[in-house]
Amino acid sequence: MNTVPTASTPTKSEIRRWRRYLADEQAEAAVYRDLAGRRTGEEREILLALAEAEGRHEAHWRELLGIHVGQKRHGAFRTRLLGFLARRFGSVFVLALAQSAESRSPYTADVDATDAMAADERIHEEVVRGLAARGRKRLSGTFRAAVFGINDGLVSNLALVLGIGATGVPPATILFTGIAGLLAGALSMGAGEYVSVRSQRELLEASSPNPATRDILPHLDLEANELTLVYRARGMSPVEAEAHAREVLSTLELQTGPLRTADLAAASEPIEDEHEAIGTGWSAALSSFCFFASGALLPVLPYLFGMEGIAAIVLAAVLVGIALLGTGAIVGVLSGAPPLKRAIRQLLIGYGAAGVTYVLGLLFGTSLG
Known part of the structure; x- marks a missing residue:
């Protein structure tokens, strides 16, 4: 001690x-x-x-x-x-x-x-x-879309640019391919996130209690007490559900004014928390679009400034590597994990995917030649 x-x-x-x-x-x-x-x-x-x-x-x-x-x-x-x-x-x-x-x-x-x-x-x-x-929890929905968006943009467009560049096509073709990949990917990510989040929210809303149900609580049969079924359906044990339902109904008996506490709404608090956690469709779509576009822009920058050949490929890989390290470190900080470990993991995954595409591009270019 x-x-x-x-x-x-x-x-x-x-x-x-x-x-x-x-x-x-x-x-x-x-x-x-x-x-x-x-x-x-x-x-x-x-x-x-x-x-x-x-x-x-x-x-x-x-x-x-x-x-x-x-x-x-x-x-x-x-x-x-x-x-x-x-x-x-x-x-x-x-x-x-x-x-x-x-x-x-x-x-x-x-x-x-x-x-x-x-x-x-x-x-x-x-x-x-x-x-x-x-x-x-408050930022997880938008943050998830942002992290996925920027990483998808970085990795997918780097892979696209390296793969096309390895075939030996002119720099202008690589540039326009990269820009097309940026726009197509950003629009696809934005639309996909909107549909995904809206669908998830609709499923959660379908599970939320109907607020109108509270109006019939005072008319329930105290002996049958079917309110217990509501609480049992939401995870309480039979004993807990019966005790809680009787407490609610006895409280209603003592009230002389309109119902002030929507007891059924209280059971929906986890659902509301989930709504907050997944964010809104538009916020997720906008985050995905913007972050995918910003990530996908980095591999294209060397070609925008007129670079070509191996120098452009190396610079694109370096820019994307720095960004991957940054996003990995941010995810590590927010998750309470070691930032360096998360950053290196992000870098290795991104470079691995882009490296495979580059090798395939080299093989494809050789076969055409």
Whole structure:
């Protein structure tokens, strides 16, 4: 069990380590306060509570340091970067980064940190994960369309340009082929996303309770209590469904005015959350179109500026590689996974697909020659 060491003169290495922890706790508390300043209601209260907890940790290190506290130091670079982003954006990206930072807490293995502090950091990770999940859910529909769109544009048009270029056709043909691939792919992605999201929303809406049903609740037979079937159909056990239905009907008996709480609508909250998560048809279509077009434009840029041959192919591959690394890192940050690992995975998948097409283009060009 980790306990606070007895009073003694700390070593230089201990002083350096405690000062670093102190600076990190101060920086993390500032990040949560900055995030709270851009939010209201429950999220603000939760973030301020996290900042207060970091303040308790800060007090622990101050007590250990005593007269050795020294001048105020800057926290770790990643924590200061979080603070910069929190002050200017306060978005789900910052929460995702904060979640990752909390997961790397060294307190579990440090004898000078208490068990309570180590437990706090693990809990903080889950709290921030919950806050980030709200933001992920709000943007997941549009974000999914955007990520798929830009990656499809990058990979498909790079593969198209490399495959056609490998056959030895003139640069103008490669350029026009790339532009045609851009327009065809962007329109196809936009239309496909619109149809997909609209269809998914329509299926979810068909599963939502009919609001008019609440008007008949007061007329239900209390003995038969068929309202239990509604709750059983939505996943409750028979005992839970019967207890909940009787509670609802007994509440209705006590009401003298119109029904104020649509109890059936409450059962539809998961459906509404799913609506929010998948986004709207138009937003998904527009995101897919724009991001596919922006991704598909990169492989064409060298040919737009008059380059040709191997130089154009190499530059196109480099531009797409940088973009794939960037999108992979963003996905990693938002998912709480290591950004570098996701970036490399994205790069290898993209280059693998484009490389196969390039080889096929070479073989096709050789056979024609």
